[in-house]
Amino acid sequence: MQNHFDLFQLPQRFYIDMAALDRAYREVQNRVHPDKFVQAGDAEKRVAMQWATQANEAYQTLKNPFKRAAYLCELNGVDLQIESNTAMPPAFLMQQMEWREALEDARAEKDIDALEGIESELRSARKAQIARLGLLLDAGDFAQAGQEVRQLMFLEKFGEEIGRILESLDA
Template identity: 70%
Template sequence: MQNHFELFQLPQRFTLDTTALDQAYHEVQNQTHPDRFVNATAAEKRVAMQWTTRANEAYQILKSPFKRAAYMCELNGVALQAESNTAMPAAFLMQQMEWREMLDDARAGKNLEALEQLDRELRAARRADLQHIGALLDAGDFEKAAQFVRQLMFLEKFGEEISNAFAILES
């Protein structure tokens, strides 16, 4: 079975041409569109639907830098073990604690400006981590990249908490 990169005939690299991804996705969608299978057998329609579903899933994974990084690690035999491998560098854990305190303070004080500052810091940290992960993946260091992907998982979840706090403060 083809991997997601092969499905769209793209190089298996983290650094991805998103325009090429979009074009390849639309080509696959056009080939498997239900209108092309109006007179097909039930089995042919089912296969086309399976391809459409697979293309949708592959596209969502490759389009998201975070999901693409996790996929590349797993594709290269490095399981993220996110549930069992939660060891993080001390500096990262300290940063997490500081950000959590900032979030708690912003919520308690209904301080939108502090929440916006925290959001900017988190976005910058995520961008930096993604750049680092991309460099590691493109260099073939999947083990080290997986460590940073696990770290990025924490940042993604924390980003959701910040979004929720915005929604509450702005309502």
Template identity: 70%
Template structure:
């Protein structure tokens, strides 16, 4: 079975041409669109639907830098073990604690500027982590990349918490 990169005829690496991904996705979608199978047998329609579903899943995975990084690690035999491997560097954990405290203070005080500053810091941290992950994955250091992808998972989740805090403060 083809992996997501092969499905779209793209090189199997983190750095990705998003316009090529878009184009390849639309080509696959056009080939499997239900209108093309209007007069097909039930089995042919089911196969087309399976291809459409697979293409959607592959596209969503490759479109997201976080999901693409996790997928590349797993493709290369390095499971993220996100549930069982929660060990993180001390500096990262300290940063997380500081940010959580800042978030709680900003939420309690309904301090929008503090929340915006925290969001800006988080975006910068995610961007830096993605650059680090890109270098590691493209250099085929999947074990170290997996550690950074696990960290990125925490940052993604924390970003959702910040988004929720914005929604509460702005409502």
């Protein structure tokens, strides 16, 4: 089975042309869409469905910076140990603790402005993290990129948590 980049005929790098990804995805989907196989036999329908499923998975992976970075690390032999390796740089951990405290205070006080401020800080940190990650990946430093991917995972989860809290307060 070919990798996601090969499927869409894109270079195996972090920084990819999103418009080219969208075009390539639509082309693959047009070729393997189940509607084109209505008259086909069961085996052909199954193969078309497998290709459509792989194309969807590949597209979702390459479209998302976190998933794309993790995928590139894995393709290059880096075991991210996402579940077992929770070691993080002290400065990163301190920032996480500060944000957590601020989040708990803002949640307790139902302070939407404070929550939005934390969310804004997080967006900036995430953007900087993705930029660092992209440079490392495209320079071929996959081991260091693996550490950055784990940090980005924490930022992603924290952002989801902020979103859930904001939604609950809006309700």
